[in-house]
Amino acid sequence: MKIATYLFAIVLTLLPALASAQTTSTTVSSTTSTTLVTFECTCGDANGDTRLTAVDPLVVLLNTIGLPFACPIQCCDVDSDGRVVATDGRVILEAAVFLPRDLICPEATTTTTSTTSTSTTSTTSTTSTSTTSTTLPPTTTTTLPPDQTCTVTFAVINDVGLIGAVQFEVDYAPTGGELTGNGADVNCINLSGMGFVSFNDLPGRDALRFAGVDSVGVATPRNLLQCEYVGPVPEPGDFLISDVEATDPVVNPVPGIVSATSISCNP
């Protein structure tokens, strides 16, 4: 009995010791959770869809008028002046029609690293209908000149409500003719009524790009632009339209259809 009591006493004295030994061995879990939230984008790609289209300047414009469209400075401040303003939208719009524009945004972390800004030369040439009267000799009534001067109108032909952004490309190689003027100085007139438009007769290609944005929106169907053309009398179907993208004023895609609608030629 004495031995049993003695053993019991040992167990009693050991138990607190064991208990205290267990409590001291609590593991300290090191949780270093680094959650960095970064907005991945290319400079100018305001909506982050990896493309530069007319939608991007619309996002910039909506941001500048206080509508809740995120436009991080590293995506939208394309002249790195520390502000996202309409000028940035203008430059992105011009880049969307492939005009050579350097889009340089600030880094995501740095604030206001003001590097030199790219200048915007908005040349909306409104020279239209140059009456190039081909002086035919009065005596000889020979064949008509093969090339004629025409005006071609491009339009959104369907009713998709208000549009806030629209862009398209015209391949006019099938016409065998040319749009007069080059680059941003192509002889086109803006008929869209949109706040910002840009067009570009692409160098080295028989193609024209158009992009327009308007933060309020313009109703459809609607004429977009009219361009001067010289060449054989074309059919509307000779102007191949591609890369059409259109949204309503709050950046929801709409199924706008763009087409050459009317062609009028002067002999």
Ligand SMILES: [Ca+2]
């Ligand atoms: Ca985009």
Ligand SMILES: [Ca+2]
């Ligand atoms: Ca800016």
